[in-house]
Amino acid sequence: MEANPEVQTDIITLTRFILQEQNKVGASSAIPTGDFTLLLNSLQFAFKFIAHNIRRSTLVNLIGLSGTANSTGDDQKKLDVIGDEIFINAMKASGKVKLVVSEEQEDLIVFEGDGRYAVVCDPIDGSSNLDAGVSVGTIFGVYKLPEGSSGSIKDVLRPGKEMVAAGYTMYGASANLVLSTGNGCNGFTLDDPLGEFILTHPDLKLPDLRSIYSVNEGNSSLWSDNVKNYFKALKFPEDGSKPYSARYIGSMVADVHRTILYGGMFAYPADSKSKKGKLRLLYEGFPMAYIIEQAGGLAINDNGERILDLVPTEIHERSGVWLGSKGEIEKAKKYLLK
Numbered sequence: 001m002e003a004n005p006e007v008q009t010d011i012i013t014l015t016r017f018i019l020q021e022q023n024k025v026g027a028s029s030a031i032p033t034g035d036f037t038l039l040l041n042s043l044q045f046a047f048k049f050i051a052h053n054i055r056r057s058t059l060v061n062l063i064g065l066s067g068t069a070n071s072t073g074d075d076q077k078k079l080d081v082i083g084d085e086i087f088i089n090a091m092k093a094s095g096k097v098k099l100v101v102s103e104e105q106e107d108l109i110v111f112e113g114d115g116r117y118a119v120v121c122d123p124i125d126g127s128s129n130l131d132a133g134v135s136v137g138t139i140f141g142v143y144k145l146p147e148g149s150s151g152s153i154k155d156v157l158r159p160g161k162e163m164v165a166a167g168y169t170m171y172g173a174s175a176n177l178v179l180s181t182g183n184g185c186n187g188f189t190l191d192d193p194l195g196e197f198i199l200t201h202p203d204l205k206l207p208d209l210r211s212i213y214s215v216n217e218g219n220s221s222l223w224s225d226n227v228k229n230y231f232k233a234l235k236f237p238e239d240g241s242k243p244y245s246a247r248y249i250g251s252m253v254a255d256v257h258r259t260i261l262y263g264g265m266f267a268y269p270a271d272s273k274s275k276k277g278k279l280r281l282l283y284e285g286f287p288m289a290y291i292i293e294q295a296g297g298l299a300i301n302d303n304g305e306r307i308l309d310l311v312p313t314e315i316h317e318r319s320g321v322w323l324g325s326k327g328e329i330e331k332a333k334k335y336l337l338k
């Protein structure tokens with residue numbers, strides 16, 4: 001059939017994409033169950049529902065603090081609480097998830113039933129930006145439960161490289177989902193009236209080099225000398241080349257999204273006040289490292305170790321994070337290891 005010149009009539013929705021991926025996995029695995037497909041379907045419902053609430057938050061008084069704090073003492077916004085509830089309810093309703101770890105919950109949540117997946121998430125990352133209408137996002141990672149496990153903390157205290165899927169949805173001018181199931185990285189945009197995520201950025205790849213850095217430079221007096229020297233070298237290049245551009249939104253999802261599309265590097269290093277860094281390894285560092293590597297980039301900690309090889313010792317563990325274009329992170333690593 002000839003393509004219609006005015007309206008693209010053969011679009012790839014997330015559901016169609018997931019089914020295609022499922023068939024690929026199915027070809028190589030003994031019994032394709034479709035469980036993973038159903039889980040991803042529940043995830044996309046959570047993203048749409050969260051996007052809907054963020055969009056109307058100013059009109060229906062969902063901005064501002066909820067008056068509560070999460071397990072690690074951060075003040076919660078009303079939308080942090082709503083996003084968390086939406087996410088947990090969607091995972092429970094899928095029937096395919098046994099465990100959920102959320103930034104907003106002190107302990108892991110174990111569901112009844114025989115779900116075979118564990119999902120880790122930050123339901124609304126960057127929520128300090130919400131009231132200003134700046135982009136925020138949901139970050140998530142998925143582990144498959146090992147054979148014989150009935151669901152315990154051990155199922156998520158595993159290296160990030162064992163995740164079977166990871167990604168984020170950025171709630172900005174549109175809702176953008178970036179997803180990897182371990183076979184490259186793809187970007188989808190929510191078509192609001194249609195209610196579908198459409199494949200708009202197939203096979204995303206970061207440029208290997210780009211002179212953009214993204215870091216909260218307000219912390220620079222607290223950094224180690226190695227970190228200070230690295231950023232100084234970007235701003236005052238000794239070879240007389242053009243200095244790097246600074247871009248920092250303060251929402252990890254938005255800063256990482258720009259880094260994937262334009263290249264460059266993003267970091268949140270440990271410092272003398274936050275000795276282990278700010279970002280959480282399990283549900284922020286791992287999913288972003290997974291996506292970045294699948295898009296051809298690198299992700300390391302303050303010691304230059306590959307983030308996806310690290311093993312968390314507790315669910316809310318923090319880590320320094322350096323990620324982005326391969327060449328830029330290799331350069332950062334040289335300074336970190338001096």
Ligand code: AHM
Binds near residue numbers: 125126128216250253
């Ligand atoms: P949150 O999970 O409480 O929203 O905190 C994580 C956010 C990241 O999105 C962002 O990279 C970082 O905190 C910004 O921190 P800062 O305001 O210190 O620059």
Ligand code: MG
Binds near residue numbers: 103122125126
């Ligand atoms: Mg967060």
